[in-house]
Amino acid sequence: MTNLPISIIIVGAGFAGLTAAIECHRKGITNILLLERSPSLSPLGDIISFGQNSSRIFNNWGDLRRQLDPIIHKAEEVHFHDSKGRYVTTQSFKEEHLAWGARINGHRGEIHSLVYNYALSLGITIRLGTSISEYFETPDHAGVKTTGGEILAADLVVAAEGVRSKARQLVLGHEDKPLPSGYAVFRTWFPTPPEIYSNPLTKHLVENGDTHHAWIGTDVHFLVASIKNGREISWVCTHADSSDIDESWQFPGKIPEVLDVVKDWDPAVLALVNVTPENRLFDYKLVFRDPLPTFISPESRTILIGDAAHPFLPTSIQGASQAMEDGVVLAVCLSKIRGDKTKLKEAAKVWERIRYDRVHRIQKTGVQTREQWHKADWGAIWKNPESLHLLREAWVLDFDSERDASDRYEQVKEDLEGEGKPSAQGGQ
Numbered sequence: 001m002t003n004l005p006i007s008i009i010i011v012g013a014g015f016a017g018l019t020a021a022i023e024c025h026r027k028g029i030t031n032i033l034l035l036e037r038s039p040s041l042s043p044l045g046d047i048i049s050f051g052q053n054s055s056r057i058f059n060n061w062g063d064l065r066r067q068l069d070p071i072i073h074k075a076e077e078v079h080f081h082d083s084k085g086r087y088v089t090t091q092s093f094k095e096e097h098l099a100w101g102a103r104i105n106g107h108r109g110e111i112h113s114l115v116y117n118y119a120l121s122l123g124i125t126i127r128l129g130t131s132i133s134e135y136f137e138t139p140d141h142a143g144v145k146t147t148g149g150e151i152l153a154a155d156l157v158v159a160a161e162g163v164r165s166k167a168r169q170l171v172l173g174h175e176d177k178p179l180p181s182g183y184a185v186f187r188t189w190f191p192t193p194p195e196i197y198s199n200p201l202t203k204h205l206v207e208n209g210d211t212h213h214a215w216i217g218t219d220v221h222f223l224v225a226s227i228k229n230g231r232e233i234s235w236v237c238t239h240a241d242s243s244d245i246d247e248s249w250q251f252p253g254k255i256p257e258v259l260d261v262v263k264d265w266d267p268a269v270l271a272l273v274n275v276t277p278e279n280r281l282f283d284y285k286l287v288f289r290d291p292l293p294t295f296i297s298p299e300s301r302t303i304l305i306g307d308a309a310h311p312f313l314p315t316s317i318q319g320a321s322q323a324m325e326d327g328v329v330l331a332v333c334l335s336k337i338r339g340d341k342t343k344l345k346e347a348a349k350v351w352e353r354i355r356y357d358r359v360h361r362i363q364k365t366g367v368q369t370r371e372q373w374h375k376a377d378w379g380a381i382w383k384n385p386e387s388l389h390l391l392r393e394a395w396v397l398d399f400d401s402e403r404d405a406s407d408r409y410e411q412v413k414e415d416l417e418g419e420g421k422p423s424a425q426g427g428q
């Protein structure tokens, strides 16, 4: 493969940053520096789901797909109940697995660690414990300043530092703080304790391998997944939350607060919450951001990807997938200009145009599913239980972002040239 002479700094080693690094490397860019604030990888976390559109990306990464196999969630259906525990419906994913390929769901920390190690195995330089405080650019290069005062520069800076991105200031020209969404999520993952196996209310969750169950109430939903043949269990409880958020948005969770949210619910839910180790429980305040007018800086030398550009509600089940697609498409666009630095602006603009409508259309599906569950009209649901099912749409899931970008690059470039103006103003 031809070596493409572009230097890239990527900030943030989440799924967006790691995918961008791995995919750019795959396309022949070797001068990559990945900077991550955390001093070490955190083994903590809970469940993360990758749709078929991003699960396919792992298939291109050496032996990684095989390494993922023992740790991924194997259930192929989700069983829905109302808050009192009355069974409503089952949604099966078997057909879509046959048609569109398998999904990867598993422990965020475990999957992240495999991807991180794969990036290291390629020789990508990753500096942990490096926090970026500032972004800058000139027409010829872009750069970052670390909190230690070090200045680093490259042809292109990719800001993949999540929902609190500092690069938004450079891209937008003003500070843009995330807003509380009015919702929070209690999240946990822990080894299945003996009480879950012995309790007749909960043993079905774990004793026959991996399972997936959902309980839907007014303005609250509670999802449980057992994994590794039932030996580990994860649950999330999304609920309305009016607390204000400032700098922190992830807090230690409190079991009594969860019990308060699900009081009078199915005794199986209460039993599960009661055996949850409090030190494995997190209270995650969901932030909201209006769609940005653009993802790229005025000189097109700094670009926002992943949650830095477009945070997703968990109910879209696409945040990490779209973060990965961003990286894949970026690598395709950079390969199309064959390392010609004078064409970086072209590649960035085409990348943005390819990504902009898709991510914003998919963002809306998260709101749709949350409203469909939280504001459910139960009279209508008992008549049509399948109305609780998750949206599973081919245009989102049966999608190859690499092939699509490769096929459309020239046309999008011509469209932009024809318009003769910056891309994506006003967007969706």
Ligand SMILES: Cc1cc2nc3c(=O)[nH]c(=O)nc-3n(C[C@H](O)[C@H](O)[C@H](O)COP(=O)(O)OP(=O)(O)OC[C@H]3O[C@@H](n4cnc5c(N)ncnc54)[C@H](O)[C@@H]3O)c2cc1C
Binding pocket: 011, 012, 013, 014, 015, 016, 017, 035, 036, 037, 038, 047, 048, 049, 050, 051, 130, 131, 132, 133, 160, 161, 162, 163, 166, 185, 187, 284, 286, 305, 306, 307, 308, 311, 312, 313, 314, 317, 318, 319, 320, 321, 322, 323
């Ligand atoms: C509660 C919850 C549940 C979710 N569940 C799912 C799911 O099931 N499926 C799904 O697809 N998506 C899910 N998402 C969304 C998904 O987690 C995110 O969209 C995705 O992880 C975004 O990846 P990212 O790499 O853009 O950002 P992040 O994962 O936030 O990574 C950003 C990285 O940048 C680092 N960083 C931050 N600031 C700096 C700095 N100044 N300098 C250097 N480094 C910095 C951080 O330490 C971090 O490692 C969920 C989100 C939430 C909030």
